[in-house]
Amino acid sequence: MEVVVWIGAxxxxxxxxxxxxxxxxxxxxxxxxxxxxxxxMRLSKILPFNLGALFLSMLGLMxxxxxxxxx
Numbered sequence: 001m002e003v004v005v006w007i008g009a010x011x012x013x014x015x016x017x018x019x020x021x022x023x024x025x026x027x028x029x030x031x032x033x034x035x036x037x038x039x040x041m042r043l044s045k046i047l048p049f050n051l052g053a054l055f056l057s058m059l060g061l062m063x064x065x066x067x068x069x070x071x
Contacts (some may be wrong), residue, residue, distance in 0.1 A: 001071030008063025015057025022050035 029042040 001067045004067030005064050005071065006031030008060045008065075008067060010058050011063060013060070014058055015053045015055075018049065018053025018056060022053060024045050025049075 025046045026043060029039055029046070032039075032042075034042070
């Protein structure tokens with residue numbers, strides 16, 4: 001079950017990188033000084049990526065917990 005823990009850790013790290021990338025994207029969008037409508041449009045493009053990264057990190061953490069419990 002050690003393999004499941006390592007795979008889960010890798011998924012969690014990928015999710016964390018995705019979250020950091022989405023934070024950087026939001027920060028760039030806010031600092032761009034665009035109108036409110038344009039800002040909403042940019043953030044609506046970042047939101048699915050952010051949710052996917054959160055889901056990936058959640059799956060990774062679940063795999064780590066399952067690997068620890070079974071191992």
